[in-house]
Amino acid sequence: xxxxxxxxxxxxxxxxxxxxxxxxxxxxxxxxxxxxxxxxxxxxxxxxxxxxxxxxxxxxxxxxxxxxxxxxxxxxxxxxxxxxxxxxxxxxxxxxxxxxxxxxxxxxxxxxxxxxxxxxxxxxxxxxxxxxxxxxxxxxxxxxxxxxxxxxxxxxxxxxxxxxxxxxxxxxxxxxxxxxxxxxxxxxxxxxxxxxxxxxxxxxxxxxxxxxxxxxxxxxxxxxxxxxxxxxxxxxxxxxxxxxxxxxxxxxxxxxxxxxxxxxxxxxxxxxxxxxxxxxxxxxxxxxxxxxxxxxxx
Numbered sequence: 001x002x003x004x005x006x007x008x009x010x011x012x013x014x015x016x017x018x019x020x021x022x023x024x025x026x027x028x029x030x031x032x033x034x035x036x037x038x039x040x041x042x043x044x045x046x047x048x049x050x051x052x053x054x055x056x057x058x059x060x061x062x063x064x065x066x067x068x069x070x071x072x073x074x075x076x077x078x079x080x081x082x083x084x085x086x087x088x089x090x091x092x093x094x095x096x097x098x099x100x101x102x103x104x105x106x107x108x109x110x111x112x113x114x115x116x117x118x119x120x121x122x123x124x125x126x127x128x129x130x131x132x133x134x135x136x137x138x139x140x141x142x143x144x145x146x147x148x149x150x151x152x153x154x155x156x157x158x159x160x161x162x163x164x165x166x167x168x169x170x171x172x173x174x175x176x177x178x179x180x181x182x183x184x185x186x187x188x189x190x191x192x193x194x195x196x197x198x199x200x201x202x203x204x205x206x207x208x209x210x211x212x213x214x215x216x217x218x219x220x221x222x223x224x225x226x227x228x229x230x231x232x233x234x235x236x237x238x239x240x241x242x243x244x245x246x247x248x249x250x251x252x253x254x255x256x257x258x259x260x261x262x263x264x265x266x267x268x269x270x271x272x273x274x275x276x277x278x279x280x281x282x283x284x285x286x287x288x289x290x291x292x293x294x295x296x297x298x
Contacts, residue, residue, distance in 0.1 A: 001209075007034070011034060011036065012058065013025050013070070031140060032141070058070060068091060072098055074098060076100040083123075095143050097144050103189070121186060121193055125185045126167075131151040132153060146183065146185065151170055151183065152179035153179045154180055160213075162185075182206075195222045200234065211296050215243070223273065227273045227279060
């Protein structure tokens with residue numbers, strides 16, 4: 001078991017012929033990801049390095065290949081339309097890697113997706129990885145830009161707003177012999193598709209996931225909502241880290257959503273809510289895995 005994707009998931013890549021999309025498609029293929037199609041308007045009928053056919057539209061790619069998940073590597077002005085094309089095609093999951101998507105575009109996308117079957121991860125996210133078996137977990141499913149080689153199959157779920165901190169947590173776990181069920185980078189934009197709470201609920205229901213690392217940052221109240229739910233419903237060990245404790249109020253730090261405004265979204269407030277829910281909180285990024293391991297053994 002895992003959440004969202006497995007090594008058998010059939011993936012299509014929107015923007016597969018761009019340099020960024022092509023580079024990460026090659027890395028995903030090398031990791032064992034089942035990339036079955038690419039989509040670039042005007043280049044239908046071509047093939048991506050003899051690995052996958054390229055189509056003009058997502059609907060055509062889904063009909064011809066049975067793809068159920070899309071990853072988006074297209075420029076910001078076109079990302080919203082790319083997401084909605086995946087929704088219209090009936091995909092189960094769309095993963096938008098693109099950074100800098102206008103907030104107004106995402107508000108419209110969220111409204112259009114209401115009531116539909118498609119789940120969105122991102123935008124401005126590293127994607128997700130369900131590791132495969134073996135020493136370097138080859139044969140897994142890597143969707144996005146995360147470095148595949150740091151992952152190891154196991155029982156710890158990771159959910160994070162920060163790409164780099166996701167990688168740090170994963171590497172710490174792997175180095176200590178603890179593998180991961182699925183690692184999900186949800187992105188740090190103020191309007192995104194999937195929250196900490198959404199992923200935490202999935203980890204809670206997943207029999208393979210034995211514990212969770214939750215990584216947040218200043219801005220918004222997503223971490224507090226996850227903590228409130230976990231206090232009542234989640235019996236699995238959770239460790240957390242909140243980035244941005246030293247950020248000055250009113251100044252955006254890193255992600256577009258990482259801003260303390262109106263006295264809300266502070267690191268102190270988030271840490272207090274997490275601790276109140278019985279979640280162990282790491283003091284520094286270097287302590288994330290050790291904090292979880294200690295919590296698991298307590």
